[in-house]
Amino acid sequence: MPSLHEFATWEPLLRVLRTDCHEQWGGSAGVVSGQIGPRGWSLPVRMARPTPGRAAQVEDMADAFSAVERIQQALREEGWQHVALTAELTLAGPASIRVFAPSPAATAGTGTAAPGALLFVEGAVPEPWRRLPEPAPDARPAASADAELVERTLRERLPDAVPATEEEIVGAERRLGVTLPAELRAVYRVVRGRWTDFPDHDAAERVYEAVGVELLPPEELYVADAASRHWQWQHAATQAVVTAPDAAVQGLVGSPGWIAFGGNGGGDVYAVDLTPGPRGRTGQIVFIGHEESTGADLVADSLTDFVVHRRPSAHTAARVRADRTPAVARVNRVDLPDVAAAAHPDLEVLSIGVLEGPPLSLAPAVGLPKLRTLTAYPGTLADPLEISGLKGLEFLELGPEEWRVLLDAGAVPCGLAAAAIVAYGCELGETVALSNELLALSGRPQITDEVLHGDLGPLQ
Numbered sequence: 001m002p003s004l005h006e007f008a009t010w011e012p013l014l015r016v017l018r019t020d021c022h023e024q025w026g027g028s029a030g031v032v033s034g035q036i037g038p039r040g041w042s043l044p045v046r047m048a049r050p051t052p053g054r055a056a057q058v059e060d061m062a063d064a065f066s067a068v069e070r071i072q073q074a075l076r077e078e079g080w081q082h083v084a085l086t087a088e089l090t091l092a093g094p095a096s097i098r099v100f101a102p103s104p105a106a107t108a109g110t111g112t113a114a115p116g117a118l119l120f121v122e123g124a125v126p127e128p129w130r131r132l133p134e135p136a137p138d139a140r141p142a143a144s145a146d147a148e149l150v151e152r153t154l155r156e157r158l159p160d161a162v163p164a165t166e167e168e169i170v171g172a173e174r175r176l177g178v179t180l181p182a183e184l185r186a187v188y189r190v191v192r193g194r195w196t197d198f199p200d201h202d203a204a205e206r207v208y209e210a211v212g213v214e215l216l217p218p219e220e221l222y223v224a225d226a227a228s229r230h231w232q233w234q235h236a237a238t239q240a241v242v243t244a245p246d247a248a249v250q251g252l253v254g255s256p257g258w259i260a261f262g263g264n265g266g267g268d269v270y271a272v273d274l275t276p277g278p279r280g281r282t283g284q285i286v287f288i289g290h291e292e293s294t295g296a297d298l299v300a301d302s303l304t305d306f307v308v309h310r311r312p313s314a315h316t317a318a319r320v321r322a323d324r325t326p327a328v329a330r331v332n333r334v335d336l337p338d339v340a341a342a343a344h345p346d347l348e349v350l351s352i353g354v355l356e357g358p359p360l361s362l363a364p365a366v367g368l369p370k371l372r373t374l375t376a377y378p379g380t381l382a383d384p385l386e387i388s389g390l391k392g393l394e395f396l397e398l399g400p401e402e403w404r405v406l407l408d409a410g411a412v413p414c415g416l417a418a419a420a421i422v423a424y425g426c427e428l429g430e431t432v433a434l435s436n437e438l439l440a441l442s443g444r445p446q447i448t449d450e451v452l453h454g455d456l457g458p459l460q
Contacts, residue, residue, distance in 0.1 A: 117233030213262025
């Protein structure tokens with residue numbers, strides 16, 4: 001089996017990289033970096049130019065795909081989630097590759113070889129993913145909810161459907177730790193939704209038309225809580241949960257009361273909502289889009305309205321976008337002009353991007369009670385040491401020079417759960433070294449590396 005610790009494992013990939021990149025070097029040697037994961041990779045490999053009149057084909061990049069698959073196979077053997085690399089290549093043949101082993105305290109970067117988030121606290125998750133629903137003691141089911149009508153209607157629409165047994169329904173409730181609403185139980189008393197129950201595609205299509213979703217069988221029902229929604233620290237830490245006073249649905253990442261029962265075939269989910277917003281109904285139907293990180297959209301006031309009447313909810317209050325509230329502020333040459341304009345008692349996330357003017361002071365943000373995330377593009381802070389006045393930070397993203405100032409002054413905030421380095425234009429080795437300095441402050445596992453040497457022979 002291929003080993004990540006042997007040059008021969010990397011040789012096919014290095015040949016591809018050298019062939020694709022040598023024209024960009026302007027000399028006889030060059031350096032390339034990238035990363036490879038089990039399902040994807042980010043490397044400076046050019047798409048082969050197809051023959052005129054023919055679309056690009058997988059075969060056009062067969063050498064690259066084969067070389068990457070060899071590394072992915074070695075990853076599986078090693079038990080690594082991903083690997084970063086930087087290689088020094090020559091046209092004459094001698095080559096070396098520096099292989100960075102993953103640390104459980106550093107996530108993979110997105111589209112870059114540099115580490116993503118550095119985790120100072122094992123198992124920590126961003127605040128929006130910790131948020132639980134607010135109680136709604138006055139919420140009641142909609143007047144339209146009618147489990148008997150749901151069951152009767154579906155039996156008429158699907159006379160030959162295979163129902164779930166009571167044991168299967170109870171088993172789902174026991175597994176989820178929640179009692180299924182009567183309307184959802186009524187659906188399963190008529191149709192189980194298991195693909196093996198459908199004799200052909202038309203039968204499955206009839207169920208879709210009758211219920212309105214690709215129905216999950218009882219054993220696949222799940223709670224659409226925060227853990228079910230994909231996230232990365234750098235993105236998730238910049239989100240905020242905001243629920244308007246007149247909202248029907250709480251603006252959560254997920255809820256223990258969102259019972260996902262089906263989808264639309266495109267990755268989006270329909271759920272019964274047992275934890276509605278201030279103006280919502282218990283048992284309403286919500287739509288959880290796979291391209292959104294927070295919140296859900298109200299579809300119907302009840303499963304009866306959704307299945308039987310195909311009647312959308314009359315509630316018209318739109319979902320609140322957190323970035324249009326005081327909770328999230330973006331300071332840059334397009335949005336807010338400075339930190340003073342962003343300062344608000346409800347501010348949770350402050351992101352400073354590319355500016356047209358001079359670096360900014362963080363003084364207006366000092367003392368804000370809810371501020372937990374600061375991201376600042378390199379060179380945008382007048383004095384990085386002002387960060388010490390932001391006492392509630394749990395996530396901090398800065399450029400290498402700003403991190404260097406904090407490290408040299410011993411001023412890295414001690415309450416951080418995670419951090420990130422904006423590493424544009426930095427060598428991978430330098431970014432890893434800086435990452436390890438930060439991880440060492442919390443005694444977290446280091447990113448280790450190994451250098452392998454070999455000879456590819458002269459480029460033909």
